[in-house]
Amino acid sequence: KNEVEQSPQNLTAQEGEFITINCSYSVGISALHWLQQHPGGGIVSLFMLSSGKKKHGRLIATINIQEKHSSLHITASHPRDSAVYICAVESGFRTSYGKLTFGQGTILTVHP
Amino acid sequence: EPEVTQTPSHQVTQMGQEVILRCVPISNHLYFYWYRQILGQKVEFLVSFYNNEISEKSEIFDDQFSVERPDGSNFTLKIRSTKLEDSAMYFCASNPMGGNQPQHFGDGTRLSIL
Numbered sequence: 255k256n257e258v259e260q261s262p263q264n265l266t267a268q269e270g271e272f273i274t275i276n277c278s279y280s281v282g283i284s285a286l287h288w289l290q291q292h293p294g295g296g297i298v299s300l301f302m303l304s305s306g307k308k309k310h311g312r313l314i315a316t317i318n319i320q321e322k323h324s325s326l327h328i329t330a331s332h333p334r335d336s337a338v339y340i341c342a343v344e345s346g347f348r349t350s351y352g353k354l355t356f357g358q359g360t361i362l363t364v365h366p
Numbered sequence: 367e368p369e370v371t372q373t374p375s376h377q378v379t380q381m382g383q384e385v386i387l388r389c390v391p392i393s394n395h396l397y398f399y400w401y402r403q404i405l406g407q408k409v410e411f412l413v414s415f416y417n418n419e420i421s422e423k424s425e426i427f428d429d430q431f432s433v434e435r436p437d438g439s440n441f442t443l444k445i446r447s448t449k450l451e452d453s454a455m456y457f458c459a460s461n462p463m464g465g466n467q468p469q470h471f472g473d474g475t476r477l478s479i480l
Contacts, residue, residue, distance in 0.1 A: 285466045295455055297409075297471040304466065340409065344465060351421040352397055352465045356409040 256281040260341050260357040267364050273328040275360045277341030280322065284344045287354060288315050288326050291338040300326070300339075331364045338362070368392040372458050372472035379448055380480055387443045387475045389458030398441045399459040399469065400433065402426070409457070415441065416464065445477075453479045 257280040267273055277286070288300040301308050301315040303324070308315050312331075317324040328335055338361050342354040371390045379385050391398050400412040414421040415433055432444045441460075445452055455476050459469040 287468065289471075294473070295476070296473040297457060297459075299468040299470065302466070302468045342409070351414045351416060352399065352461060352467065352469065353411050353414055353422050354399075354401070354409075354469070355411065358408050 256283065256343055256345065256355045258341055258343055258355055258357040260339075260360050262360060263358065264361045265363070267331050267362070269332055269364055269366050271331050271364075273331050273335075273362065273364075275326045275339050275341075275362070277324045277326070277357055278322055279341075279343050279355075281345075282319075282322075286317055286324050287342040287344070288324075289340040289342060291340055291359065293337070297340070328362075333364045333366050336363050368470075370458055370460055370470050370472040372456075372475050374475060375473065376476045376478070378478045378480065381450055382447050385445050385448055385477065387445075387456050387458075387477070389441045389443075389472055390439055391441055391458070391460035392470055393439070395460035395462050395470070397421075397461050397464040398433075398435070400443045401457045401459065402454040403457065403474075404451075404454045412443070412456075414464075421464075448477075448479045450479050453477055 261276045285304045287302050290298045312329045314327040338359040340359045341357040373388045398415045403409045413423045413427045430446045455474045457474045458472045461467045461469045
């Protein structure tokens with residue numbers, strides 16, 4: 255069973271700051287997902303990656319397969335980035351069919 | 367952009383009653399999922415569904431739970447005899463090809479068992 259741990263659990267920042275959220279997992283994976291959960295509860299997929307780095311706007315996600323670690327970075331943070339950020343992993347097994355195992359989430363609050 | 371839609375947004379039910387949560391996945395997607403999130407806890411996988419059958423299910427998904435795709439568009443989760451501990455947010459998700467692809471989530475159904 256894969257254990258997914260995120261740090262920090264809570265993060266408070268001032269507008270404009272650079273933010274990093276970390277995720278580590280215990281067992282080899284086929285893919286890692288970064289998700290955003292809005293205050294109303296809805297979940298949006300931000301990134302899916304299996305190696306290297308991806309960038310979308312002010313968001314950057316990296317993964318180090320050897321170290322079983324991923325980071326999500328937000329540059330020039332804004333109050334609208336306030337949300338829960340969740341890391342989730344897919345098993346490396348061929349029969350996984352996309353089952354996700356989730357971390358506990360990081361609550362990000364960005365103050366103006 | 368196409369969306370996954372879930373109804374109802376909030377369901378309040380007496381303990382022991384049956385509930386059906388409904389989802390309309392994105393039309394060209396072939397893999398469907400149900401997850402749940404108990405208040406203050408992690409999101410948990412319940413079940414994946416492909417080609418009109420369950421692909422994988424978790425330990426949580428016991429005989430009280432069932433899923434079906436009754437009409438080619440809706441994807442439903444049924445809980446036969448609800449318990450207090452079934453109170454949670456239930457999310458439906460879909461994607462085109464299963465593993466190693468982003469999943470598209472609905473906004474969730476908040477289920478409250480009294």
